[in-house]
Amino acid sequence: MLTTIKEISAHVGKEVKVGGWLYNKRSSGKIQFLQLRDGTGFIQGILVKKQVSPEVWEQANHLTQESSLYVWGVVREDERAPGGYEMDITNIEVIQIAEEYPIAKKEHGVDFLMDHRHLWIRSPRQQAILRIRAEIIRAIQGFLDENGFTLVDPPVLTPSSCEGTTNLFHTKYFDEDAYLTQSGQLYMEAAAMALNKVYSFGPTFRAEKSKTRRHLIEFWMIEPEMAFVDHEESLKIQEQLVAHTVQAVLANCKQELKTLDRDLSALENIKAPFPRITYDEAVELLHKEGFADFTWGDDFGAPHETKIAESFDRPVFITHYPTEVKSFYMKPDPNRPEVVLCADMIAPEGYGEIIGGSQRIDDPVLLEQRYEQHALPREAYEWYMDLRKYGTVPHSGFGLGLERTVAWICGLDHVRETIPFPRMLYRLYP
RNA sequence: UCCUCAGUAGCUCAAUGGUAGAGCACCCGGCUGUUAACCGGUAGGUUGCAGGUUCGAGUCCUGCCUGAGGAGCCA
Incomplete structure (x- = not known):
């Protein structure tokens, strides 16, 4: 024994x-x-x-x-x-008796460590990160399970893009074309019409040639979708979910956070409610903070997000983005159709967007218009339109990026350490 | 795809255009409380690849490859 x-x-x-x-x-x-x-x-x-x-x-x-x-x-x-x-x-x-072990006690470069990721995860620091990742998943699922959400698994192989904007991984599905999912959201909307509050937890794939500390090719998302929930209620659920998760890690991963030398005071602050600013206010803030040439209607880049986040000691919601820079399914503000009922949650300390969410269009006529404006292939989205034809209701949802959340809570400078075997641009091994 | 930086021993890094070195790891020896232990010794090299300049190139030039950071895009 x-x-x-x-x-x-x-x-x-x-x-x-x-x-x-x-x-x-x-x-x-x-x-x-x-x-x-x-x-x-x-x-x-x-x-x-x-x-x-x-x-x-x-x-x-x-x-x-x-x-x-x-x-x-x-x-x-x-x-x-x-x-x-x-x-x-x-x-x-x-x-x-082990052969000569490649990972020595002294420091190593990133390239070497990534080539030996299968051994690197044995080190105390990597163990701590993977434990915290597991705790974060447990906390998120626990919160959602206790608040009336049902876990639903959307498909990984899909016939076409969910949003039509980013590059997808292409594969064959016997004689048909198929793509690895970049978001389960549209399927989750269908699930919400069946089961009310639902969430998915699974991998997503983006064939983007992104090469930054915030990007992985394969990453995990939690995507809740909620029938009869409007934009405002959705924000409340989001901030409670994130605050609950941070507090769970603080309570259950003391040793791991110590191993990582994480500044606990920055995490102890993280309690609901979170500050909210509109896109308009964010643009104003940027004008005052050295981004004088930022024009209304542009989307924020990483430096903009970081500057906005610096003004707050907890995650901040940026709401009401211009309709043009956001996805086709987002519901316009009834009082201001040029903006949509959406919010991105930006983590503190420069970790960037960890949640993107919105209220969805429920009006079939408006959704038809969007199909045309975005030139979406009608037959591929027929089933999505059905959701508006057969008992449409107001509904909202959001997607939470797991690896960025782990990077933020652990205080890491790169998402590659937040997942056991990161898939990155030009790196598929081990 | 674009911009910037980097590639020298297993690892981390030195080396004014002039004999390629150190620390760690490995191996051998020493040490009864070590904390990335320490001390001594052995061994370890096609300087990313291909050209070029030069009496002479790790070092300068050109091209390529690989990696890192960032941008765009996104979570």
Whole structure:
């Protein structure tokens, strides 16, 4: 029966058996310090020459970094240990002496680490990030599940673009053309008409040649869609969802945040309600802040978003964008048809847009007009029009980008560390 | 696609146009409380590729390849 390092504190004074890997070793002539990890935590094992058999001592002498082994030892509290506990080793059983491990203890370049991503994820920092990612997913799903949402899975293979704007990954579907999904939203609208409040959680694919710290080719989105919910109510749900998620990470991932050296005060601020400014106000703000030549009607770029976010200590909603820069399905403001009922949520500290959402067009006549204005292939969108013909209702939805959210909460400078095996421009390996 | 920067030992990096080096890792030896342990030693090279200039090129020039950061686009 194995004991995990995570629960080692419950075994003080007793002998336990741990299965793990050696991530470092320091030795003197008559004492060896084995740094062990088992995926649940880290602990140091102490091996004293005159207290173990010559065979055990000799085996330990030949252990290399990342060798796998079973260790028997007596758990002891020790102030000198970073985790508070140590093991006095009584016996070891080597599973495998690892070959020379490529990832050394000193620093490495990004290219090298990305080529060894399958090994890189063993490091404490990467483990912490992946744990927080899992906690974020758990918190988001927990919040939605408890608030009346039903999980619905949209297809990954689709016959055409959902929005028609970005480049899609093309593949064959027997004799037909098919594309990897870039958003499940339109399908989620259909699901909302069946199940009321729904959300999807899955991968999306963008064949964009984007090469920045905020972009991945394959990334994960959470896309809630809500019948009978207007723009204003949707914003409330969004800010509660994000605040809940941040607080869950703060409560459940203290050790991981410490490993990442994350500034906790920046996260503790994140409570609803979030500030809101309209697109008009954002343009004004930019004019005052050194972007004098920004003209009304343009979409914001990354520098603009960062400048706007700097004015707030929590995520900010930018609402009511010009109709022309947004997608065809967004509902115009009844009082001002030149803008739409939409909002982007911009994360603080320069992490950019983490949510994009809107109220959707529910009027079949207006949607027809949009099809024509955007020259959408009618037959591919026939089913979407059906949603407005058979009992249309006001509805809203949004998409939350998981990796940007993880990058922000973890305080990372690049999204490539937020996903186990990032798919990036020109990088498909490992 | 565009702009900027970079490619030298397994890794991280040095090297005025003049004999290619250090630290770490590996291997060998030493050390009874180490915290990226430390000390000594061995070994480790087609300087991204192809041309060019030069008595001489890691260094200068041209082209290409690869990577990084950013832009556009987006979450």
